Amino acid sequence: MGARSGVVVVGAGPAGLALANVLRDKGISCVVIEEQTRAFIEARPRAGFIEEWAVRALDERGLASGLLDKAPSQGRFEFRFENGRHPFSYEQWAGQRHFVYPQQLLVTDLVGRYADTGGAIEFGVRDVVLHDVDSTAPAVTFTAADGTAKRLDCDFVAGCDGAQGVSRHHLDGNLLTHDYGIGWLALLAQAPPSADGVLFGIHARGFAAHMARTDTVTRFYLQCPPGDSEDNWPHERVWSELHQRLGVPDGPLIEGELIEKRVLDMHNYVVEPMARGRLFLAGESAHLVAPIAAKGLNLALHDAFHLAEAIEAHYGGDDGPLTRYSDTCLARVWQYQEFSQWLSDIFHSSTLDPPADPFRARLAQARLRRLLGSPAAAASFSEIYIGKAADF
Numbered sequence: 507m508g509a510r511s512g513v514v515v516v517g518a519g520p521a522g523l524a525l526a527n528v529l530r531d532k533g534i535s536c537v538v539i540e541e542q543t544r545a546f547i548e549a550r551p552r553a554g555f556i557e558e559w560a561v562r563a564l565d566e567r568g569l570a571s572g573l574l575d576k577a578p579s580q581g582r583f584e585f586r587f588e589n590g591r592h593p594f595s596y597e598q599w600a601g602q603r604h605f606v607y608p609q610q611l612l613v614t615d616l617v618g619r620y621a622d623t624g625g626a627i628e629f630g631v632r633d634v635v636l637h638d639v640d641s642t643a644p645a646v647t648f649t650a651a652d653g654t655a656k657r658l659d660c661d662f663v664a665g666c667d668g669a670q671g672v673s674r675h676h677l678d679g680n681l682l683t684h685d686y687g688i689g690w691l692a693l694l695a696q697a698p699p700s701a702d703g704v705l706f707g708i709h710a711r712g713f714a715a716h717m718a719r720t721d722t723v724t725r726f727y728l729q730c731p732p733g734d735s736e737d738n739w740p741h742e743r744v745w746s747e748l749h750q751r752l753g754v755p756d757g758p759l760i761e762g763e764l765i766e767k768r769v770l771d772m773h774n775y776v777v778e779p780m781a782r783g784r785l786f787l788a789g790e791s792a793h794l795v796a797p798i799a800a801k802g803l804n805l806a807l808h809d810a811f812h813l814a815e816a817i818e819a820h821y822g823g824d825d826g827p828l829t830r831y832s833d834t835c836l837a838r839v840w841q842y843q844e845f846s847q848w849l850s851d852i853f854h855s856s857t858l859d860p861p862a863d864p865f866r867a868r869l870a871q872a873r874l875r876r877l878l879g880s881p882a883a884a885a886s887f888s889e890i891y892i893g894k895a896a897d898f
């Protein structure tokens with residue numbers, strides 16, 4: 507079975523759905539194919555912190571109504587170390603905030619706006635193969651949910667299929683990788699937030715973090731060995747470690763049932779360039795940033811908006827934005843990768859007792875003192891933490 511569309515978008519995550527909505531609004535035909543069911547992607551919890559510039563960009567494209575109605579915003583966080591609280595207001599320095607909106611709610615909004623108003627999308631596809639991406643007439647073949655073999659001929663393929671997808675393997679020769687050598691146990695607890703902002707616990711037992719998701723659900727992280735098993739972290743051990751690493755006398759943690767428990771090995775990659783012929787990668791297919799600084803979803807949206815504009819310019823007769831697409835996106839990607847590494851050093855260098863590298867631990871402590879003591883350092887940190895200035 508054959509059909510032709512302007513753009514085939516592979517993957518209905520934040521990158522693919524933001525791109526598809528904008529393309530359709532611009533009158534550019536597109537089809538989205540997604541290997542999971544709609545119910546699955548609407549329930550998959552991941553990110554929660556969306557930077558203000560990204561929310562504004564969604565809003566300018568008519569994609570933020572649910573978010574703006576429901577999401578609270580935060581402009582401060584707290585470091586916790588040596589049994590004390592060290593608040594930090596990045597809004598004070600950068601004038602911008604995060605919006606706290608679980609990723610599955612954003613995906614639900616975006617898929618609803620696209621699919622429920624006639625946007626072409628196929629869920630539950632298998633055997634996705636990209637063809638002829640070096641030509642001006644690429645195609646995508648796949649097996650539809652009902653078992654039918656399908657082929658979509660198109661002008662462009664947008665590879666928005668994340669870290670486990672097929673698109674990035676067309677550019678594997680250009681994969682740059684980095685491994686932090688640590689793991690994070692990612693947890694969701696059925697418990698209200700214990701504080702009105704993010705908590706970063708720097709502790710000799712290992713790093714820990716607390717991040718609100720909703721009034722009744724909170725995300726926590728615990729540093730653990732890479733490759734650790736979730737089975738090593740029963741309820742009692744999780745809460746004991748969280749209390750030790752994050753609790754302070756005047757800021758106790760509220761416990762709850764653990765509804766997600768997943769070990770993430772902290773590693774990054776960047777596919778460079780993010781394009782080959784008529785295949786353009788967007789989001790996590792092109793770059794994975796460990797969730798240390800909560801940047802991945804924000805980068806996915808950044809790519810999607812630039813790719814939509816570049817494809818629109820192509821149909822208007824200007825291929826300049828498409829030619830520059832990869833460089834434009836990678837500028838921010840590398841700023842965020844560098845920032846995540848910088849923050850990781852603060853979070854993890856002092857966290858073994860004694861530290862694995864005492865010299866590096868002292869450097870991290872000096873960095874933290876400078877951040878908390880120097881207005882210039884605080885302003886510089888805040889700009890990149892909230893993504894206000896990141897396109898260098």
Ligand SMILES: Cc1cc2nc3c(=O)[nH]c(=O)nc-3n(C[C@H](O)[C@H](O)[C@H](O)COP(=O)(O)OP(=O)(O)OC[C@H]3O[C@@H](n4cnc5c(N)ncnc54)[C@H](O)[C@@H]3O)c2cc1C
Pocket residue numbers: 516517518519520521522539540541542547552553554555556609631634666667668669670671672692770788789790791797799800801802803804805806
């Ligand atoms: C625990 C955790 C917490 C996080 N917290 C934050 C945060 O607070 N802020 C932040 O900015 N980021 C955060 N992130 C990162 C963020 O979740 C990702 O960066 C984001 O999901 C990337 O979006 P994407 O659209 O590029 O990819 P994905 O969301 O991975 O979407 C890709 C889609 O493609 C589909 N797919 C895969 N293969 C195929 C195929 N062959 N054919 C068709 N479809 C396919 C997948 O099913 C998926 O739906 C977090 C991540 C994790 C794991």
